[in-house]
Amino acid sequence: xxxxxxxxxxxxxxxxxxxxxxxxxxxxxxxxxxxxxxxxxxxxxxxxxxxxxxxxxxxxxxxxxxxxxxxxxxx
Amino acid sequence: xxxxxxxxxxxxxxxxxxxxxxxxxxxxxxxxxxxxxxxxxxxxxxxxxxxxxxxxxxxxxxxxxxxxxxxxxxxxxxxxxxxxxxxxxxxxxxxxxxxxxxxxxxxxxxxxxxxxxxxxxxxxxxxxxxxxxxxxxxxxxxxxxxxxxxxxxxxxxxxxxxxxxxxxxxxxxxxxxxxxxxxxxxxxxxxxxxxxxxxxxxxxxxxxxxxxxxxxxxxxxxxxxxxxxxxxxxxxxxxxxxxxxxxxxxxxxxxxxxxxxxxxxxxxxxxxxxxxxxxxxxxxxxxxxxxxxxxxxxxxxxxxxxxxxxxxxxxxxxxxxxxxxxxxxxxxxxxxxxxxxxxxxxxxxxxxxxxxxxxxxxxxxxxxxxxxxxxxxxxxxxxxxxxxxxxxxxxxxxxxxxxxxxxxxxxxxxxxxxxxxxxxxxxxxxxxxxxxxxxxxxxxxxxxxxxxxxxxxxxxxxxxxxxxxxxxxxxxxxxxxxxxxxxxx
Ligand code: SF4
Numbered sequence: 121x122x123x124x125x126x127x128x129x130x131x132x133x134x135x136x137x138x139x140x141x142x143x144x145x146x147x148x149x150x151x152x153x154x155x156x157x158x159x160x161x162x163x164x165x166x167x168x169x170x171x172x173x174x175x176x177x178x179x180x181x182x183x184x185x186x187x188x189x190x191x192x193x194x195x
Numbered sequence: 196x197x198x199x200x201x202x203x204x205x206x207x208x209x210x211x212x213x214x215x216x217x218x219x220x221x222x223x224x225x226x227x228x229x230x231x232x233x234x235x236x237x238x239x240x241x242x243x244x245x246x247x248x249x250x251x252x253x254x255x256x257x258x259x260x261x262x263x264x265x266x267x268x269x270x271x272x273x274x275x276x277x278x279x280x281x282x283x284x285x286x287x288x289x290x291x292x293x294x295x296x297x298x299x300x301x302x303x304x305x306x307x308x309x310x311x312x313x314x315x316x317x318x319x320x321x322x323x324x325x326x327x328x329x330x331x332x333x334x335x336x337x338x339x340x341x342x343x344x345x346x347x348x349x350x351x352x353x354x355x356x357x358x359x360x361x362x363x364x365x366x367x368x369x370x371x372x373x374x375x376x377x378x379x380x381x382x383x384x385x386x387x388x389x390x391x392x393x394x395x396x397x398x399x400x401x402x403x404x405x406x407x408x409x410x411x412x413x414x415x416x417x418x419x420x421x422x423x424x425x426x427x428x429x430x431x432x433x434x435x436x437x438x439x440x441x442x443x444x445x446x447x448x449x450x451x452x453x454x455x456x457x458x459x460x461x462x463x464x465x466x467x468x469x470x471x472x473x474x475x476x477x478x479x480x481x482x483x484x485x486x487x488x489x490x491x492x493x494x495x496x497x498x499x500x501x502x503x504x505x506x507x508x509x510x511x512x513x514x515x516x517x518x519x520x521x522x523x524x525x526x527x528x529x530x531x532x533x534x535x536x537x538x539x540x541x542x543x544x545x546x547x548x549x550x551x552x553x554x555x556x557x558x559x560x561x562x563x564x565x566x567x568x569x570x571x572x573x574x575x576x577x578x579x580x581x582x583x584x585x586x587x588x589x590x591x592x593x594x595x596x597x598x599x600x601x602x603x604x605x606x607x608x609x610x611x612x613x614x615x616x617x618x619x620x621x622x623x624x625x626x627x628x629x630x631x632x633x634x635x636x637x638x639x640x641x642x643x644x645x646x647x648x649x650x651x652x653x654x655x656x657x658x659x660x661x662x663x664x665x666x667x668x669x670x671x672x673x674x675x676x677x678x679x680x681x682x683x684x
Contacts, residue, residue, distance in 0.1 A: 125478060137478065142244065142391070144579045165236065182482045 122189065124170065127182035134181075136164055153177075161190065168192060199610070201591040204229040208593075211605040222248055226596040230588045237581030243596040244577045246384045252600030254548075254620055255574050257380030259283055261389020263346040265472055266397075267376065269293040269423050269448040270456070271303040272341040274333055277310040278326060278358065279348025283380070284310045292637050293424045295450040302339040309333065318350055323361050330365040330373065342372035342453050344396075352379035372453065374400040385575035385597075387471065387551070394475035397456065402476070403483075405457040415441045415510060416462040420477055420488070421469030421552075424449025426642020431649045432468070432493050439507065440517045447473060460484045464509050466491055468645075471551030471580060493645040494553075494653070495560030496529040525647045533563060536654040541565035543613040543661060546606070548572050548598055548621065549635045555584040557616070557635065560644075560653055569610060572598050600624075614661055629669045631660040 122140055126147070129135040134147040145168065151160025158177035162170045169191040199207065208227045212220045225242035234240055247253040256264070259277075264287055267275050277284025289306035297303025311329050313322055330343055343365070345358050358375040366373040376396045378389045417436065422429040429449040436443055444462050445455030459465075465477050465488035477488040489509070491502035500522055507518040543566045547554050554571040561568055571588060572595035573580055581594065588594070593606060607615060607625060615625045616635040625632045633639050633656060641656050643649040670678070 125482065127478070127481070139391075139475065142387075142577050142579075144582075166238065180485060182478060184482060 121186050123184060124172075124187045125182050125184050136162060136170070137182075159185075162187070199591065201229055201231075204591055204593055207606070207609055211602055211609075214601075219248055219251075223251075223599070223602070226598075227602070228594045230585060230590060230592045230594050232585060232588075232590050234585055235582075236578075237585055238578045240585075241581050241594055241596055243573065243581055244384060244387065244575070245597075247597055248599075253574075253597055254600070254618065255384075255597065256386040256389075257349075258378045258382040258386060258389035258392060259346060259348050259380040260287065261386030261391075261472070262376050262378035262393035262396075263287075263389075264291060265386065265423065266390055266393035266448060267344050267346060269295070269305065270344075270451050270453055271295040271297055271305045272339075272452045272454075273344055273372075274304050274307075274309055274337060274340045274342075275344045275346055276326070276329060276333075277308065277348060278322070278345050279311065279313050279350045281310050281312045283348045284308045284346075290637075291423070292426055292640070292642070293449045294427050294430075295424065300337070304337070304340065313348075313350055318354055321354060321356055322351070323356050323358070326356075326358060326361050327365060330361075330369065334369045334371075340371070342374070343369075344374040344376055346376050347379045349380045352377070352381065372401060372404065387575040387577065390472040390551075391475055394473060394479075397476055398479050401453060401456050402460060402479075406460065410458060410461045412461050412463075413442050414463060415514065416444045417441045417464045417466055417506075418445045418447060418455075418459045418462045419443055420447045420465050420467045421471075421473035422446065422449050422645070423469070425636075426638045426640075426644070428643040428645040428649065431643040431646035434648070435493075435499075435503070435521060435646050436466070436506075438517070438521045439503065440514050441506075441510070447476075460486070462486060464489065464506070466506065468493065469552045470583075471576060492556050492559065493649070494557045495563040495650055496525075496533075496647070497563050498556075498559035499647065499650075528647065529650065532651050532654050536658050537565045539658055540654075540661060542567070544569045544610075545614045545616055546570040546593075546610065546612040547635065548574070548595070548603060548615070548617040550574050551576060551580070553616075553635050555580070555587045557644075558587045560650060561657075563650070564654055564657065566614075566657070569593065569612060570595065570606060572596055604628075614657070629666055631663060631666055633657065633660050 125137040127135045129146055136145050136147050145164040145166045147162050148165050149163045152158055152174050155177045157174045159172040159174035170187040171190050172185050172187045228240040263275055285308055288308040295303055295305050299306055311325050317325055362373040362375040374396055378392045382388050429446050433443050445459045465486055467477050467488045467490045470490050480486045492498040503518050507515045545561055545566055545568050554573050558568045570593035615630055615632045618634055618636045622632045638644055644653045
């Protein structure tokens with residue numbers, strides 16, 4: 121588990137940030153994206169995948185969350 | 196002066212790397228790249244923020260340098276203790292030219308060096324008592340200090356001193372913030388981690404200390420983040436922002452105070468200049484306090500105007516109008532500078548190798564003068580820095596990350612730029628090779644370079660360096676004569 125931050129990107133999409141490794145990547149897909157259920161599997165544009173426990177869609181971004189790494193980014 | 200095609204640049208990289216052993220070659224290849232503007236993600240072409248290869252000459256610093264030297268050091272009304280042996284602080288003392296207003300030694304302490312001067316017995320028995328005593332003495336000798344930060348040097352982490360508990364106790368005793376910073380030099384691969392650690396320390400020990408206290412805000416409050424006032428940069432920036440009708444609540448951290456930092460969570464917008472060293476705290480403020488941040492660039496009129504409009508877009512029409520008025524007012528001054536210097540500098544080529552933001556930020560300023568940047572690189576940049584750089588640089592130009600002394604020399608020999616912009620460690624090597632160098636860390640003891648006022652100085656300085664007659668006299672007269680004879684024959 122790692123602390124991550126999800127932000128609104130300038131171009132509209134979501135941006136994933138992993139402070140520990142100072143890794144910034146845009147989120148290509150998010151498993152659940154409804155007002156009640158938001159989160160699940162995150163696919164990043166660098167090939168990595170992470171999982172965040174689904175929560176109600178946050179009213180405001182950025183938000184810090186705990187995420188589990190499913191697949192490492194190719195480096 | 197040469198412009199290379201993509202293949203030629205590739206060949207150049209391969210040629211320079213030829214001398215390395217197989218393993219080193221493989222590692223260094225990843226850090227050198229030919230710019231391709233079509234790439235969205237820099238990590239497809241360049242690797243950054245990795246451990247430097249043992250045995251090569253790297254120009255990087257340590258985490259302590261990133262925290263004490265860059266982020267904390269310029270906070271002028273605090274005393275920053277270099278906790279550990281005397282050298283780390285003493286040899287870097289006052290080297291960074293972050294100007295400030297105040298009486299040094301009375302209410303400001305920027306250029307002074309405070310150290311716990313570790314001796315053998317402190318390493319063996321621990322230095323916590325010494326630190327406590329030191330803080331007491333500081334309080335007695337410099338009662339006008341507004342707080343103390345403890346910047347750990349390598350040994351502190353190695354012997355496992357508990358600076359946090361000493362700091363907490365001392366903070367209670369003197370009733371001022373005492374901030375322990377775990378920025379031991381061995382952490383991370385470069386000064387970059389030191390920036391991060393310093394940001395985290397500000398977040399945990401400083402930022403929220405005035406939450407809930409009354410504050411008379413205006414809708415136009417902003418904070419300048421990541422401007423260290425090198426040669427007065429932050430002042431040149433502040434003038435413009437104030438003319439736009441904004442109120443600058445705090446400067447992080449050039450000429451800044453701890454009170455300003457504590458007031459920052461009340462601003463409406465954070466203006467982030469050095470993204471590398473202070474994006475962490477900006478992100479935190481965005482999340483916790485809902486303060487958006489924007490990156491801006493105050494080098495050269497093109498980028499200044501772009502940035503001013505971007506900033507003004509966050510505010511109401513009165514600010515937008517004033518911004519346009521500011522742009523219009525300075526335009527004749529900019530036109531005059533460009534008319535004067537552009538004909539002298541047009542077409543000249545520059546190679547840069549600097550720290551965290553200038554390798555991309557100053558490109559616009561050079562272009563305003565008709566000059567071209569043919570190679571650039573960061574000492575300690577990360578992927579997100581290169582993402583931003585790719586778009587600024589021309590196609591097929593050279594990118595080098597954590598370049599070694601050897602590589603940079605070879606690149607310069609082959610590409611023959613008219614000028615190199617880098618630091619003091621490179622300066623005399625290249626000048627002896629006959630290529631003028633301007634220090635782009637300390638502005639070569641000149642500055643400011645930010646803002647409209649800064650551009651005037653920037654243009655003049657570049658002209659001084661390039662037009663200096665000394666570089667035409669590198670060959671002694673007796674050898675010159677021989678050469679001419681040879682040519683004639
Ligand atoms: S690496 Fe350690 S010993 Fe060297 S300057 Fe940095 S803190 Fe001091």
